[in-house]
Each structure stands twice: as structure tokens, then as C-alpha cells.
Amino acid sequence: MLLEGLLVALVYYVCDLLSLAWCANPMINRPIVLGPLVGLVLGNLEVGIQVGASVELVFLGVASIGSTMPANAALGGTIAAAFVILTNSNVEVALALAVPIGTLGVFTNELRKIITASFLPMFDKYVETGNVKAYDRSIIWVSALVQSFQAILVFLCIAFGTEYIDLILNTIPDPIIDGMTVAGGLLPAVGLGIMSVMLLGKKGSFLYYLLGFALVIFFNISTTAVAIIAFIIAGVELYRDMDLQAMIEKNKSKEEDFFS
């Protein structure tokens, strides 16, 4: 199974890297695409197409909008398709496999993002020294590196069976896994905090921050709705400021007339 594992992992790696990093989300890491590709490298295109379609149907409702990703359809779809083809089982087995692996994949995705965050000091150093070449290079190799961890997981799954994955997972204590998920929820506070510090100007501007927060918390409206309200408020402020400026200039010219 080593060769098969390697081939499937490679397919997964290329599709995931292109979709999640290098090619503006072309969605080629969806089960409907991965199924046939896995079928192709394992020599059974027909079953691959079939499994891909069934698994896609399961994950169809699971949209990945914004930064929340409730299930990792790519990981679930790849491993499910490979198992059905390699073990000659029926499509139902694929669905039974795809869903739990898709859920596990949410954790591995979070882990990938947190590992990426540990490279931030390096990127900041390149920005501070203006080393554009090193920055460019690092974007490429860091994204290629962090995306490879899940491909290795796919390889282990196919080459040694899913029991092996259970074994590894059981050696990681649950609180650590939970802790990673918790950390994924806490860390956006830092990125948003840096932006807030940049934008918070005069006293009172903090109230706008609270307004945005309250709109979402109490009314649970979408970011587009918040944006429309924000545009209206900013527009009202802008016109008032323009009137004020015009008035100040008018007064100035009057004073000048008075003294001259």
C-alpha cells in the first residue's frame, strides 16, 4: 500500500495546496474533483467518480464561509474514495468514513493555521528590514510546508490503515486537542487588536468599535449588513464635517474682510 498511499497523498497535496494557498480558491479540493483524481491514480476512475459525487452531496450543505470551516471535505473525500477503491467496498462505507475524518480534518486545519502563526516573527523581520525577496520566498515555502502535514496524514492512513491514525490521536491528550481549538478562537483578537490600535484615533472613536460589536452580538446580522449601516453613519459624519469645514472657512474670510 506504500505506493498507493504516496500517489493518493500527492493528489491530495496538490489539490489542497492549490485550493487553500496558491490559486485563489479554485475549489479543486472538493470531493467531486478529488474522487475522480484518486480513482485515476488508483486505476479505477469509475468508482472514484461515484464516491466523489456521493461524498460531495454529503458535504454540500457544509459551506466554508469566512474563517469557520465546520468539516474538512477534502480530507474526508480523499481518504473515503481511496478506501472504497482499495478495499472493494461499497459507497456506503465511504460515507461512514468521510464524515468522521472530515471532522478530524477540522482539527488538523486549525493546527496548520496555528503552526503558520509561529512563522509570523520571521515575516515581520523581513518586513522591518525591507527584505522583499526573502518575504516572497518564505510565503512560498512556508505555505508548501504547512500544507504538507495533512498530506502526510493521508499517506499514513492509506499506507497503514486508519487504526494507525487512531493510535496517534489517542497518544495526544484530549485537552491539548481542545486547547488548539480554543486557541483558534482566541488568536483573531491579536490580529484585530493590531488593526484597532492603528485606527483608534481621537477619544470617542472607540464607540464605533463597540457599535459594530453590539450590532452583531445583539442582532446577529451579517457583515454586509453591518457594512451598510457603517457606510450610512460614516456618510452622515462626512457631510456634517464638510459643512463644518465650509462654515469655518466662511468665518475666516469674514474676519479677514473685517480687519482689512
Add this chain to the structure above:
Amino acid sequence: MNKNLVGYPKEEVAALKKMYWRSNFLESCFNPVRLQGLGFGFAIIPMLEYYYKDDPEGLKAALARHTQFFNTCPNVATFNLGIAAAMEKEVSLNKDFDAASVNSVKTALLGPTAGIGDAIFWVVLRTLASGIGISLANQGSILGAIIFVLIINVPSFIARWYLEITSYSAGIKLVKKMDQGGIITLVSKAASIIGLIMIGAMVASNVKLTTPLSFDIGGVPFELQSAFDMIMPGFLPLMLSLLVIYLLRKNVKANWLILGLIVIAICGSVIGIL
């Protein structure tokens, strides 16, 4: 060639084309702290190098501006890149132009482009593509996968190029007009209002913190989280975000905060308070 690009120097057009190709890498190095921030910096580098050819200090400052928090729908992000680049051009030419307004406008546009882009690409096109693709694949045809990919990517690749040049040329004209009208500082103040409201909204939807802690008071179970929810839903995420802003203002390095939060998250889970 597009009529919007007539009249721009050759180097500028080349940089715009490079930015288009690099915009593919927007989600590279996606991380929970800055989301697409690093990828945004990567995409805009050709423009910054063009504007700040002879100004290494300006380049550093601009790059620092554009590697911060950013998140939108990658299929329409070239719109944001075009506007940001247009404003950055003004920063490089006009010393009186407030560089902070670039970030205000960038943040102000995050929500709308994300909302519209996700609605078009994730909801409309993906549902359409899956519907057609799955029905073809169920008949055993490889066309299912091919059509799925084409329905999403042909609009995406075309839209991203036109969004970029349209927003860039419109942005340049708009910034020039406002500058002549002397209202650019007022507009940048208005933009920072939108930016702050959007950041507040993103704190509410992105920062997550709850506690499973519960006490037994005289036989009555008391859940701490429900007490926080009674004060205000989202109380803990807001307090955390305010604490982070306070610490950043006290010049605590962001990297230490990141490390600290990861440690707190793991330790908190181990002892069962998070």
C-alpha cells in the same frame, strides 16, 4: 488590453499584471492572527516596489501596512488590492497624505467584498456547479468534475482581472478628486469610522471564548458562562479583545501575546476552565 489601462506607464501596467497573478496566493500562510494578511502583502509587493523604487524606508512602512489583518473572499480580493494600491500610490507621491487612511479604507471594504463575493462564489456558483456536477457524476461521467471546476473558475479568473483594473483606475481618479477638493482628511476620518465598526463586528463573529466552569452552590448547579451571558452575550470575547488592545498600546509585542494566548488556551483546557 483594457481601455482603463490606456495612459498608464508600461512599468505600472506590468506591476498590475504581476499583482493579478500574485493575488492567487492570497490565502497562502493563512493564520488565525492575520488571516489573509501575509498573502495580501505578497500580492501587493509589485505595486509597492514600483511606487517606492527609490525610497527603501517608504517601502518598509508600506509593506508593514499591508501585511496586517485582512480577510475577504479570495475570488474578488483583487478589488480590495486595486483600491489599496491606488491609495498607496497617492501616499508615495503626496507627503501630506495620511498613510493611516489606507488601512481605514482597506478595513472598511473587507465586509462588503466578503459578503458579495461569498454570496456569488460560495452560494450561487458553487450550488449551481455542484448541482450540475453531481448529476453528471452520478451517471458515471468525468465531465461532472470538469464542469464543476469550470463553472467556478472561469468567472473567478475573469472577474478578478476586471475587478482589479476597474477598482485601481477608479480609485486613482477618486483619490485625486478628493485631494483637490480638500476633503481627503475628512474622508479618511469617515473611512476609519467604517473600519472601526467593521472591526467591532469581526471581533463579535471571529473571537471565541467560553468557559465550561460550573459550581455547586448549596446543591444548585451554577454555570459561570450563563452568568456572563446574562451580563451580555459575547462578554468574554470583548473583554479579551480589549485586554489585547490595552497590552498592544502598552507596547507589548504581538508575538508574545500570540504565544501567551496559545499557552493559556492549552493550560486552560487542561485544568478545565476553558
